Amino acid sequence: MLALVYDGTTRLESNSPEPRPRAGEALLRVRRAGVCSTDIEITRGYMNYRGILGHEFVADVVSAAKLPAGTRVAVEINCVCGACDMCAGGLANHCRRRTVIGIDGRPGAFAELIAVPERNCHRLPDSIGEDEAVFVEPLAAAVQITRQVKIEPRSRVAVLGSGRLGLLVAQVLARTGCRLIVIGRNPLTLEFLDRKGITAMPLRDLHSRFDQDFVVDCTGSAEGLDIAMSLVRPRGTIVMKTTCAGSTPVNLAPLVVNEVTLLGSRCGPFADAIAMLARREVDVASMITRRVPLARGVEALRDADDPRQIKVIIEVATIGSA
Ligand SMILES: [Zn+2]
Numbered sequence: 001m002l003a004l005v006y007d008g009t010t011r012l013e014s015n016s017p018e019p020r021p022r023a024g025e026a027l028l029r030v031r032r033a034g035v036c037s038t039d040i041e042i043t044r045g046y047m048n049y050r051g052i053l054g055h056e057f058v059a060d061v062v063s064a065a066k067l068p069a070g071t072r073v074a075v076e077i078n079c080v081c082g083a084c085d086m087c088a089g090g091l092a093n094h095c096r097r098r099t100v101i102g103i104d105g106r107p108g109a110f111a112e113l114i115a116v117p118e119r120n121c122h123r124l125p126d127s128i129g130e131d132e133a134v135f136v137e138p139l140a141a142a143v144q145i146t147r148q149v150k151i152e153p154r155s156r157v158a159v160l161g162s163g164r165l166g167l168l169v170a171q172v173l174a175r176t177g178c179r180l181i182v183i184g185r186n187p188l189t190l191e192f193l194d195r196k197g198i199t200a201m202p203l204r205d206l207h208s209r210f211d212q213d214f215v216v217d218c219t220g221s222a223e224g225l226d227i228a229m230s231l232v233r234p235r236g237t238i239v240m241k242t243t244c245a246g247s248t249p250v251n252l253a254p255l256v257v258n259e260v261t262l263l264g265s266r267c268g269p270f271a272d273a274i275a276m277l278a279r280r281e282v283d284v285a286s287m288i289t290r291r292v293p294l295a296r297g298v299e300a301l302r303d304a305d306d307p308r309q310i311k312v313i314i315e316v317a318t319i320g321s322a
């Protein structure tokens, strides 16, 4: 089958072996997939991952134990053991023995077929289109913030970074009615926010202010934390969404002096994200700026790294081809 792999270089494989589902796994035919900044980070060495890329996707069931063939699903990316202390304690996303689709120890979705644990599959309502469905995974990650901290209408919240994740986080947090500002570099995405009625500010206009209750770092760069520390109020909270390869020294003294809480935030609840998309509470479709067939997948990854693009979609199967 056709697959986009990273093995030191990003390349298309036309004879990638078809997955053979193991016990408890469903075989899926991928329809569309989204390119995420994490995919780009992996090609720069993040997670030391080698294999088929891609973890944001919509697919049809080919074969499964319970789900009928043809069922359209979104898939949770953490594949867990169900037996370790984290799984037993209700923190399965932190499973000690987890593999993560297209990120850690398990092939990804930039391929015609993928095998995944059946219990990771979420059936999608018809009201969610193919394009919207690709955003379930990153939208769930945005929703996770509201599960971790209590954001109220009087909260002052700054989202740092107006990239793909920043735009989703901004839309989710805007729904809390909080006093929200998004700070970014890219005029294209700042305009997107303007059109949504969300206050957006170019990074170059920013001054230290130390007045935000919450700062969410979605910059994807190591300097994000530095900026966040100059925005958050004493005893405020910085939520870190950034994962990036490499390390840059950061002076953490402001965290100590201002008694700031630093909170990591990763994957989130799929059911909530699916419900939000079904109710049209966030606009994801207009974030798509480019579509590329899987056969030109290398190009898709390169495009997704271009600031003139927001979301790049890889078309794997055209409708009706399954
Ligand atoms: Zn992602």
Ligand SMILES: [Zn+2]
Pocket (backbone or CB within 6 Å): 080, 081, 082, 083, 084, 085, 086, 087, 088, 092, 094, 095, 096, 097, 098
């Ligand atoms: Zn486990």
